[in-house]
Every structure is written in C-alpha cells, then in structure tokens.
Amino acid sequence: GAVVSQHPSRVICKSGTSVKIECRSLDFQATTMFWYRQFPKQSLMLMATSNEGSKATYEQGVEKDKFLINHASLTLSTLTVTSAHPEDSSFYICSAPGQGVISSYEQYFGPGTRLTVT
Amino acid sequence: AQKVTQAQTEISVVEKEDVTLDCVYETRDTTYYLFWYKQPPSGELVFLIRRNSFDEQNEISGRYSWNFQKSTSSFNFTITASQVVDSAVYFCALLLPGAGSYQLTFGKGTKLSVIP
Numbered sequence: 683g684a685v686v687s688q689h690p691s692r693v694i695c696k697s698g699t700s701v702k703i704e705c706r707s708l709d710f711q712a713t714t715m716f717w718y719r720q721f722p723k724q725s726l727m728l729m730a731t732s733n734e735g736s737k738a739t740y741e742q743g744v745e746k747d748k749f750l751i752n753h754a755s756l757t758l759s760t761l762t763v764t765s766a767h768p769e770d771s772s773f774y775i776c777s778a779p780g781q782g783v784i785s786s787y788e789q790y791f792g793p794g795t796r797l798t799v800t
Numbered sequence: 801a802q803k804v805t806q807a808q809t810e811i812s813v814v815e816k817e818d819v820t821l822d823c824v825y826e827t828r829d830t831t832y833y834l835f836w837y838k839q840p841p842s843g844e845l846v847f848l849i850r851r852n853s854f855d856e857q858n859e860i861s862g863r864y865s866w867n868f869q870k871s872t873s874s875f876n877f878t879i880t881a882s883q884v885v886d887s888a889v890y891f892c893a894l895l896l897p898g899a900g901s902y903q904l905t906f907g908k909g910t911k912l913s914v915i916p
Contacts, residue, residue, distance in 0.1 A: 789847075791837075791844070
C-alpha cells in the first residue's frame with residue numbers, strides 16, 4: 683500500500699523558535715495533502731489542505747501566518763510552526779489521498795510528529 | 801454540514817468479551833464514504849475499513865465486523881472476543897466526495913481498554 687512518512691517523529695523546541703515538519707509520499711504522488719492537529723485525548727482536527735503548486739487552504743481559526751505550509755513537489759509538503767509557544771505543543775499528522783478515482787477516497791496517514799514547546 | 805458522533809468516550813471490557821463501538825453520522829449528501837481507524841498508543845492511525853453509501857452490506861474481517869445502517873445513519877464496529885492488543889482509540893470518519901476535496905471529518909473517538 684501507499685506509504686506516507688513524516689520527519690521528525692518527535693521534536694522539542696524552545697518558545698519563540700520555529701520548527702519544520704516534513705510529510706512525504708514515498709511511493710506515489712500527492713497533489714493534495716492534509717495537515718491535522720491532535721491535542722491529548724482529543725480527535726484529529728483538520729488544520730489545512732496543502733496543494734502542490736498553489737497556496738494552502740486553511741480551516742477557520744487556523745493562523746496561516748503561524749502555520750506556514752509549502753507543497754513544493756508532488757511528494758513533499760512541509761508545515762512550519764513559526765514563533766512556537768507551549769500551546770502549540772501537539773501531535774501533528776499529515777495524510778494524502780490515494781491515486782485514481784476510487785483510491786482517492788482512501789487516506790494514507792503519516793506516523794505523526796509530536797511537538798513539544800518548552 | 802457533516803458531523804460524526806461517537807457517543808462512547810471510553811469503554812473498558814475484560815479480555816474475550818465482545819464490544820461494540822457506536823458511530824452516528826450526519827450528512828445531506830447521498831454519496832459518502834465512512835471509515836474506521838485505530839490509533840494505538842504509538843499514535844499512528846491504522847486503517848480498518850472503508851464503506852461507501854451505496855453498499856449497506858455488513859462486513860466481517862476476522863474478529864472485526866461492521867454494521868452499516870443508512871436508516872439510522874449508523875456505522876457500528878464490533879470486536880468479538882476482544883484481546884489486549886485491541887486497546888486503542890478508535891475513530892469513525894466521514895468523507896464527502898461531492899465536496900471535491902477528499903477531507904475527512906472525524907468523530908471524537910472511543911478509547912477502548914481491554915483488561916486481561
């Protein structure tokens with residue numbers, strides 16, 4: 683099956699610094715990728731839709747200037763948390779839909795990145 | 801707007817018991833997809849099943865079974881003879897292809913604890 687990787691798996695950063703999270707589709711191309719955030723004991727909340735070659739679409743309440751998304755190629759999307767604060771500490775998960783009409787309704791999830799801001 | 805409700809926040813069962821996780825969805829679309837995912841403590845989401853709105857057949861996969869009923873907008877998940885390895889958070893999710901964006905709407909999840 684299709685594989686999505688994320689890097690790093692865990693990151694600890696100091697308040698005020700920026701951190702970049704990478705999401706890669708390893709064996710398929712993804713013109714669209716999704717970024718989710720999951721706080722402890724809560725569900726996944728969609729943050730934004732990353733589109734290759736164009737601007738990301740952000741969900742209501744998500745600061746686009748704080749969470750910078752770049753989808754530079756068909757296999758890579760990056761999420762940069764700028765000027766991170768402790769409240770940004772969370773589990774960030776990316777996903778990509780499969781290829782083909784039917785398969786595109788299948789989401790392939792990355793293993794997630796646990797961000798801790800101290 | 802679409803919505804997925806998993807009313808059970810946490811469930812505890814003793815090993816070998818059967819357990820059913822409930823999922824109720826809301827949508828006005830006639831074409832949609834329903835999913836179940838398992839999230840073990842490691843955090844990675846594990847795909848369990850996808851069902852489209854035109855296929856109401858129940859599905860069985862080993863100890864897992866799913867009951868899809870459009871009349872009650874429910875897509876319940878049953879684990880038979882539960883095992884400790886089944887302990888995880890289970891999410892039900894809805895996708896509306898008519899929106900063209902392939903976005904998933906997740907329920908809040910049900911944490912299942914299987915006690916040995």
